[in-house]
Each structure stands twice: as C-alpha cells, then as structure tokens.
Amino acid sequence: MSLPRSVLLIITGSVASYKALELIRLLRAQGVTVTTILSRGGAKFITPLAVSSLTGTKTYDDLFSLTDEVEMGHIELSRVADLVLVAPASADILAKMSAGIADDLATTALLATNKPVIVAPAMNHKMWSHPATERNISQLKADGSRVIQPTEGSMACGEFGVGRMAEPADILQFLSQQSRTGNTPLSGKRAIVTSGPTAEPIDPVRYLGNRSSGKQGHAIAEALAMAGAEVTLISGAVTLPDPQGVTTQHVTDAEAMLTAVNQALPADIFVGAAAVADWRMEKPALQKLKKQKAASRLTLELVPTVDILATISNSKKRPALVIGFAAETDKLLPNARAKRKAKNCDWLLANAVTGGAVFGADTNQITLLSAEGEEAWEQMDKHAVAHRLVEKISGHFAQKLPTRLVKGTRA
Ligand code: C5P
Numbered sequence: 001m002s003l004p005r006s007v008l009l010i011i012t013g014s015v016a017s018y019k020a021l022e023l024i025r026l027l028r029a030q031g032v033t034v035t036t037i038l039s040r041g042g043a044k045f046i047t048p049l050a051v052s053s054l055t056g057t058k059t060y061d062d063l064f065s066l067t068d069e070v071e072m073g074h075i076e077l078s079r080v081a082d083l084v085l086v087a088p089a090s091a092d093i094l095a096k097m098s099a100g101i102a103d104d105l106a107t108t109a110l111l112a113t114n115k116p117v118i119v120a121p122a123m124n125h126k127m128w129s130h131p132a133t134e135r136n137i138s139q140l141k142a143d144g145s146r147v148i149q150p151t152e153g154s155m156a157c158g159e160f161g162v163g164r165m166a167e168p169a170d171i172l173q174f175l176s177q178q179s180r181t182g183n184t185p186l187s188g189k190r191a192i193v194t195s196g197p198t199a200e201p202i203d204p205v206r207y208l209g210n211r212s213s214g215k216q217g218h219a220i221a222e223a224l225a226m227a228g229a230e231v232t233l234i235s236g237a238v239t240l241p242d243p244q245g246v247t248t249q250h251v252t253d254a255e256a257m258l259t260a261v262n263q264a265l266p267a268d269i270f271v272g273a274a275a276v277a278d279w280r281m282e283k284p285a286l287q288k289l290k291k292q293k294a295a296s297r298l299t300l301e302l303v304p305t306v307d308i309l310a311t312i313s314n315s316k317k318r319p320a321l322v323i324g325f326a327a328e329t330d331k332l333l334p335n336a337r338a339k340r341k342a343k344n345c346d347w348l349l350a351n352a353v354t355g356g357a358v359f360g361a362d363t364n365q366i367t368l369l370s371a372e373g374e375e376a377w378e379q380m381d382k383h384a385v386a387h388r389l390v391e392k393i394s395g396h397f398a399q400k401l402p403t404r405l406v407k408g409t410r411a
Contacts, residue, residue: 001176001391004082006033008115010106011051013041014088015156016122016165021046023087023168024054030172035080037061039106041090060105078109085175086110087148088122088165091133097145098136118178120148120171125161148174152241162241169383173226173390184228185394190267191229192319193221194274194308196236198254202300203285207252210275211359214238216325217273219386221246224269227390232264236274254280254305261308262315269393270319272309272345275327275359280305313344321396322346323389327353333367333374340369349389368392 007027011020020042024034036051038061048059060068060077072080086093086106093106097119102108110117119140127133128150137147148171152162166174177184195217199207214235221233222243231246234257242248249264251257254276261270279302289298309324324345326336329352336350348369353359365379368389377388 001030001172001387003027003030003032003172003176004178005031006035006081007175008035008037008078008081008084008109008113010037010039010084010086010089010093010109011042011046012039012086012088012090012093012106013044014090014122014165015045016088017042017045019122019165019168020087021050021054023171024051026168026172028054028056033081035060035077037077037106037109039093039104041092062105074105074108075112077105078113079115081115083116083118083175083178084110084113085118085120085171087120087171089119091121091123091127091130091136094119094121094133094136094140098139098143116178117145118148118175119145120165121150121163122165123150123163124155124157125159125163128161128163146178149244151244167381167383169381169387170222170226173223173387177226177228184226185398186224186269186390187228189229189269189397191221191224191231191269191271192234192261192264192267193217193224193231193271194234194236194257194261194276195221196238196240197275198236198257198277198305199252200254200277200280200305201252201284202281203287203289205288208277208279208281208302209237210277212236212238212275213360214240214274215360215362216364216382216385217271218243219383220271220273220389221248223383223386223390224271224393227394229269232267234260234264234274253277254308258306258308258311261312265312265315265317265319267319268397269321269323270312271323271389272312273325274308276308277305279303307343309345310343321393323393324348326350327359329353333369336367336369346370347392 027034034055036059038059051059096107102111148166151164153164196214197210197212199209201207218240221231225231225245233246233248249260282303313322322345326339328335332352340348350367364385366377368375
C-alpha cells in the first residue's frame with residue numbers, strides 16, 4: 001500500500017471521532033507519521049491523551065497556547081505533513097472551511113496549509129442532505145479539497161440514512177490511491193462481483209436461503225471501484241445499501257444471478273462472493289403449501305442449482321482472473337484445494353464458518369489459494385480483507401499483461 005509519509009489529522013466533533021483512533025492505529029501500522037489537531041468539539045468525544053497514546057506525539061488543541069506557538073507555530077503545523085485529513089469532518093467545520101473562517105487552530109491550519117486537503121464527513125443524514133451542506137461540499141470541491149463520501153447506515157441518533165463516516169480501512173485505501181498521484185491501478189478494468197445469499201422459492205411465500213449478509217462481497221465491489229475498476233455488483237437480498245460508485249443489480253435466485261452475470265460479461269475480473277444455494281425446488285409450488293395437506297411430514301424434492309462460479313470459469317467469455325470463495329465448516333484447506341480445481345478458478349479464498357461464524361460478522365480470516373501457493377491472512381475487518389484482495393488483484397495485473405484481453409461489447 002503506498003501511503004503518504006505523514007498526515008496532519010484534524011479530528012472534529014462527531015460520534016465518529018472514536019473511529020479516528022482506529023484510523024491513527026492503521027496509519028501508524030503502515031509507518032505513517034500522524035500529527036493531530038483535536039478541535040474543541042472533537043475533545044468532547046475523545047481525549048488528547050487517547051490520541052497522543054496512539055500517535056506517540058503531542059496532540060494540538062489550542063490556537064492561543066504560547067507554548068505550542070513556540071514549539072511549532074500554527075502555520076508551520078499546517079504544513080508539517082504531506083497532506084491534511086479532516087476525519088471526522090463535522091457539518092460545522094465544512095461550513096467554516098467553505099467560508100474561509102479561521103477561529104480556532106483546526107480552521108486556521110486549514111486556511112494556512114499549502115498541502116492537499118481531504119475531508120471525511122460524518123453527520124446526521126438530514127444535515128448531510130441539507131442544501132447548505134451540499135453548497136459547502138461543492139465549494140470545497142471547487143477549492144480543491146477531496147471528499148471521502150460518507151456511507152449509509154444507522155446513525156447514533158437512531159435514524160437511518162447517508163452520513164456515517166467512511167470506515168477507517170476505506171479511508172486508508174483512499175489515501176493510498178491519492179498518493180499514487182491519482183493513478184488508479186485498476187482503471188480500464190471491468191469487474192463483476194456476486195454477493196449475498198440467494199433465495200430459492202419453495203412456494204410463493206417461502207424460500208430456501210442462508211445467513212450470508214453480503215458484507216464481504218459488497219466491500220470487495222466497493223474496494224474494486226475505489227481502485228478504478230468499472231464494477232457491476234450482482235446482489236442477493238441483503239439489508240446493506242448499494243455501494244458507492246458501483247452498478248448494482250438485485251436478484252433473488254441462483255438462476256437470475258447467473259443470467260445477470262452473463263449479461264454483465266465481458267469482464268477482466270470475476271469475484272464470486274455470493275453464498276449461492278446449492279439446491280432448489282425443481283418446480284416451486286404455485287400456491288402456498290397448506291399445513292393440513294402436509295400432514296405430519298413434508299418432503300421437498302430438490303435439484304442442484306446452477307454453479308455460477310464453475311459456469312463462468314469454463315465459459316468462452318471467461319474473465320482473465322476468476323476468484324471464488326469457500327466457506328467450510330470442516331477440513332477447510334483440503335476441501336478448498338479440491339474446490340479450486342473443481343471450479344477451475346484462479347484464486348480461492350477459504351474461510352471457516354464453523355458455528356455460523358463469518359456469515360454476518362464484521363471480520364474474516366482468509367487463506368488465499370492459487371496455483372502459486374497458499375497464503376494465510378490474519379483475522380481482519382471485511383473491508384480490510386477487500387482491500388488486501390484488491391491489492392493482490394492490482395499486483396496481478398501490474399505484473400503481467402492480461403492473459404485474455406476483453407473484447408467485444410456487453411451481451
Ligand atoms: O460449492 P460451494 O458453494 O462451496 O462454492 C463456493 C463458491 O462457489 C463461492 O465462490 C460461490 O459464490 C460459488 N458458487 C456459485 N454457484 C453455486 C454455488 C457456489 O457460484 N451454485
């Protein structure tokens with residue numbers, strides 16, 4: 001991951017301030033020097049001591065401290081790092097930045113800096129969609145700041161909408177791309193990702209499903225898009241919002257998922273992260289199955305579903321890089337090795353799902369299997385897994401010219 005050598009992190013007041021601590025930890029783990037300014041609002045949520053414990057240096061928080069000015073003047077502070085990152089950026093600081101107000105250390109540094117400025121907003125969804133905030137964001141963009149879009153989800157206040165600060169792992173990825181001077185490693189590449197569960201109908205109201213949340217597949221689609229790929233995400237029924245910068249199609253069963261994947265071809269990369277049902281009713285009942293008719297026992301006759309991964313791996317339009325997942329409850333690696341060969345995919349990401357772990361969880365522990373060997377990754381957040389995978393994909397395409405060039409147009 002290519003990151004700036006140093007970052008001036010400005011933490012402003014938001015419930016998301018705690019995420020800045022995780023962000024500092026991730027940056028430091030990558031060898032990035034982090035200098036911090038904690039605004040008055042930020043200091044209501046986290047303490048300078050917590051911040052300094054992670055940065056290993058002083059946290060600046062007062063514009064008019066003579067000691068601070070002697071140690072490092074506010075102008076010098078504004079230029080100390082390769083870039084300035086405001087995370088979380090409250091509605092208040094965005095408004096002040098867009099108006100050029102400089103009434104505390106954070107806003108003064110932002111006005112004085114000659115370094116690139118990136119903001120990661122965090123606020124209530126109504127505040128984010130308010131015309132005043134929209135105006136401020138447009139102004140900031142016009143002034144040259146870059147904005148890491150907030151995501152959709154539940155808010156601390158209990159409401160739901162867009163306004164949550166991007167996850168620290170995603171912010172890291174954004175910084176990494178920026179530091180490659182805008183060069184996105186997968187630009188020009190097309191990717192198709194399947195995600196979430198399929199639901200195979202039993203009758204008009206019942207279906208065979210599974211516990212997949214879609215978190216991993218959606219994170220991969222988003223990370224591929226952040227790396228510049230043109231991404232189509234084919235998603236089963238999930239409660240997640242559609243990822244930013246991705247074309248998302250919603251399907252229910254395996255058959256429809258395969259049709260959507262075929263329609264999205266050709267592509268350079270296929271990632272089959274969906275938990276596709278293995279069985280379906282050959283002929284789903286046209287009417288709701290009645291309890292009394294079923295007596296004490298009901299037998300459902302099931303037939304195998306189409307295997308999307310194997311079909312795409314063996315198709316004439318096979319993408320240059322085909323990646324599958326293997327969620328196993330036992331004999332993880334032997335089963336995964338056999339699966340990679342049986343499905344004819346290039347890479348297989350194996351993960352243990354014993355006792356329902358992983359499905360729905362926020363973390364994942366992956367072993368990547370390929371013809372070149374096996375690589376066990378540490379347990380990490382699903383966003384971090386997505387970025388690690390996308391880095392490997394970028395490396396793969398950077399190393400060798402695509403084995404198959406994508407030709408033709410969409411089917
Ligand atoms: O065979 P199994 O379900 O364990 O294989 C897992 C991998 O195969 C995943 O990548 C999943 O998306 C894919 N798969 C598929 N179509 C199926 C079953 C699984 O694409 N019918």
